[in-house]
Amino acid sequence: KKTGVIFESGKLYDYQVGEWIRSYIKIRKAGITPEAENMLVDYLGTDLTKIANELDKLLLTKPQDINQITPELVEKNIGISKDYNVFELQKAFVNRDVLKANRIVLYFAENKKNNPLVLVLAQLFNFFGNLLLYHFMKDKTEKNVAAELKINPFFVKDYQSASKIYNRDKTIKILSEIRETDAKSKGVDSAGIDEEELLKELVYKIMH
Numbered sequence: 192k193k194t195g196v197i198f199e200s201g202k203l204y205d206y207q208v209g210e211w212i213r214s215y216i217k218i219r220k221a222g223i224t225p226e227a228e229n230m231l232v233d234y235l236g237t238d239l240t241k242i243a244n245e246l247d248k249l250l251l252t253k254p255q256d257i258n259q260i261t262p263e264l265v266e267k268n269i270g271i272s273k274d275y276n277v278f279e280l281q282k283a284f285v286n287r288d289v290l291k292a293n294r295i296v297l298y299f300a301e302n303k304k305n306n307p308l309v310l311v312l313a314q315l316f317n318f319f320g321n322l323l324l325y326h327f328m329k330d331k332t333e334k335n336v337a338a339e340l341k342i343n344p345f346f347v348k349d350y351q352s353a354s355k356i357y358n359r360d361k362t363i364k365i366l367s368e369i370r371e372t373d374a375k376s377k378g379v380d381s382a383g384i385d386e387e388e389l390l391k392e393l394v395y396k397i398m399h
Contacts, residue, residue, distance in 0.1 A: 203237050203239065204237070205232070205236075205237060205317070206340075206341035206342070207341075208232045208236075208237055208239075208242070209228050209229070209232055209342075209343055211239065211242075212228050212231060212232070212242065212246065213228065215242075215243060215246055216246065216250075216260065219250055220258075221250060221253075221258050221259065221260065222258060222259040222260070223259060223260040224259060224260065224261050224262065225343050225345035225346065226261075226262045226273075226278070227260050227261050227262045227264070227265050228343070229278045229343075229346070230262060230265050230271050230273065230276055230278060231245065231246075231265065231269075231271075233276055233277045233278055233314060234269070234271045234276070234305070245269055246260075248268055248269070249264055249265065249268055249269070252264070252268050270305070271305070272298065272302075275294070275295050275298035275299070275302075276295075276306075277306075277310075277311055277314045277315065279291070279295060280292060280295045280296075280311070280315070281314075281315070281318050281349065282349065283295060284353070284357075284397055284398065285349050285352045285353045285356070286352075287356060287398060289394075289398055292394045292398070293391065293394060296387065296390045296391055296394055297387070299311060299387075299390065300386065300387035300390075303386065308376050308386045308389070308390065309373070309376065311390070312369055312372060312373045312376070315369055315393075316366065316369045316370075316373075319357075319362055319365050319366050319369065320366060321340045321342070321350065322350055322353050322354060322357060322362050323359070323362045323363065323366065324339065324340060325340065325350045325353075325354055326354060326358070326359040326362060327359075331351075333347045336350060365396075365397050368393060368396045368397065369393065372389050372390070372392070372393045375389055376389055
């Protein structure tokens with residue numbers, strides 16, 4: 192008699208996917224780093240069947256002496272760059288690393304299929320939207336921030352750091368700039384500007 196694990200493959204909200212990934216991996220007696228988890232969420236979205244297939248691939252291909260899925264394993268077996276993804280772009284903003292941000296933009300331009308602008312903008316809007324919520328929080332303890340923003344506690348430090356660089360007014364302005372870039376990418380007042388230039392312009396506006 193065959194046995195197996197059955198999982199519910201309905202749609203989840205974005206913030207629920209990370210927890211689902213951790214549970215799926217834990218059942219299989221393995222672990223996953225927060226960075227690797229974030230890479231998968233950013234790249235695969237909320238399609239649980241697709242995520243499960245990729246996780247199974249990672250679990251099958253990882254070395255036997257390693258019990259944790261890492262960014263290196265994700266990059267090697269799924270093809271998501273561990274250095275050039277939206278998560279790393281957000282970190283570049285947090286660290287005010289203009290050079291790294293522009294390198295990532297160039298990589299996105301050369302790999303548009305895996306990094307569609309509409310998805311990049313949506314994830315940046317989510318990050319800075321969360322940062323705005325963080326600014327309005329009275330209780331900024333790690334536990335409360337993670338609960339309120341529905342994020343892994345590991346990433347709370349990114350919002351703590353970002354809040355010191357981008358104050359409330361600047362964050363509101365950034366959200367407006369992201370909306371404007373999204374509109375331009377859809378042909379509104381864009382005068383034929385390509386996606387790479389739009390993203391470069393957005394990076395400049397965010398960091399200045």
